[in-house]
Amino acid sequence: xxxxxxxxxxxxxxxxxxxxxxxxxxxxxxxxxxxxxxxxxxxxxxxxxxxxxxxxxxxxxxxxxxxxxxxxxxxxxxxxxxxxxxxxxxxxx
Amino acid sequence: xxxxxxxxxxxxxxxxxxxxxxxxxxxxxxxxxxxxxxxxxxxxxxxxxxxxxxxxxxxxxxxxxxxxxxxxxxxxxxxxxxxxxxxxxxxxxxxxxxxxxxxxxxxxxxxxxxxxxxxxxxxxx
Numbered sequence: 646x647x648x649x650x651x652x653x654x655x656x657x658x659x660x661x662x663x664x665x666x667x668x669x670x671x672x673x674x675x676x677x678x679x680x681x682x683x684x685x686x687x688x689x690x691x692x693x694x695x696x697x698x699x700x701x702x703x704x705x706x707x708x709x710x711x712x713x714x715x716x717x718x719x720x721x722x723x724x725x726x727x728x729x730x731x732x733x734x735x736x737x738x
Numbered sequence: 739x740x741x742x743x744x745x746x747x748x749x750x751x752x753x754x755x756x757x758x759x760x761x762x763x764x765x766x767x768x769x770x771x772x773x774x775x776x777x778x779x780x781x782x783x784x785x786x787x788x789x790x791x792x793x794x795x796x797x798x799x800x801x802x803x804x805x806x807x808x809x810x811x812x813x814x815x816x817x818x819x820x821x822x823x824x825x826x827x828x829x830x831x832x833x834x835x836x837x838x839x840x841x842x843x844x845x846x847x848x849x850x851x852x853x854x855x856x857x858x859x860x861x862x863x
Contacts, residue, residue, distance in 0.1 A: 647750035654754035658761035658795075665761075665768035665787065672771050672780075680777055680836040687828060688771055688784040691821070695764055695787070695795050698814075699757060702802050710813045717820050724828040731835040 655703050659696060666692045683727045690720030749805040756798030764791035776847070777836055781829055788825045793818060 669692055672685030694716050701709030763786050770783025796814040803811035840848045849857075 647745060647747040651745070651750040651754050654758050658757045661758075661761040661765045665765040668765075668768035668772040669784075678777065678836075678839075680832060680839070681780065683832055684777070684780060684784070685771065687832075688768055688787065691784065691788050691792070691825075692764060692768065694817075694821075695760065695791060698795050698799050698817075699761070702753065702757065702799050705803075705806060707803060707811065707813065710817070713817055714820070717817060717824070721820075721824040721828060725831055728828065728831040728835045731832075732838055 652703070655699055659699050659703075662692055662696045662699065666696070679731055683724060683731070686727070687720060687724045690716060690723070694720070745802070745806055749801060753798045753802045756794050756801065760791045760794030760796075760798065763787065763794065767791065778833070778848075781833055785825065785829070788821055792821055 666689060669685045669688040673682050673689060674685075676682055694713050697709050697713050697716065701707065701713075767784045767786030770786070771780050774780045774783060796818050800811060800814040837848055841850060
């Protein structure tokens with residue numbers, strides 16, 4: 646009984662997180678400017694991390710934590726590198 | 739779907755509540771990213787997901803695995819600390835880059851460096 650509730654609620658939560666990822670993807674694709682796209686990418690990373698945590702609860706496997714950590718690390722490095730590029734790319738121009 | 743068969747009802751309900759609250763708050767933050775008008779307004783919205791949303795979902799996950807395995811599972815704290823430390827750094831770098839771009843274009847929506855400096859001088863007096 647309780648596990649049925651948990652499974653259903655996690656399915657709903659995954660749908661909500663999927664919608665959140667769609668919003669971030671819209672910002673990533675549409676823009677309008679480069680900084681909006683980078684912000685969308687950062688949000689997409691965070692939402693994907695949270696989605697993977699819910700997958701971990703759903704399957705009951707702790708394997709997903711490593712994937713979540715790697716996504717967090719890559720998201721941080723990617724956003725910092727892109728922000729730096731945005732700054733320096735215009736200095737050179 | 740073999741996990742959590744021996745989970746007590748209170749743990750299942752509390753996990754479900756935490757995960758649902760976290761997912762809802764994250765969706766609200768991303769909707770803000772979608773709908774707010776200017777870039778500087780949009781920067782604020784996704785931080786809902788990186789603070790309350792992340793903390794709530796990770797707390798639900800920690801509770802689930804701790805009760806399920808009958809031992810404390812605290813990998814989540816590592817993720818929470820990492821995200822909490824990195825989000826302000828990335829967003830500050832991004833906003834500084836955006837401000838720099840807007841200033842070099844001569845945009846009227848952002849204050850110029852001279853305006854900031856004179857405001858700081860006035861505050862000091």
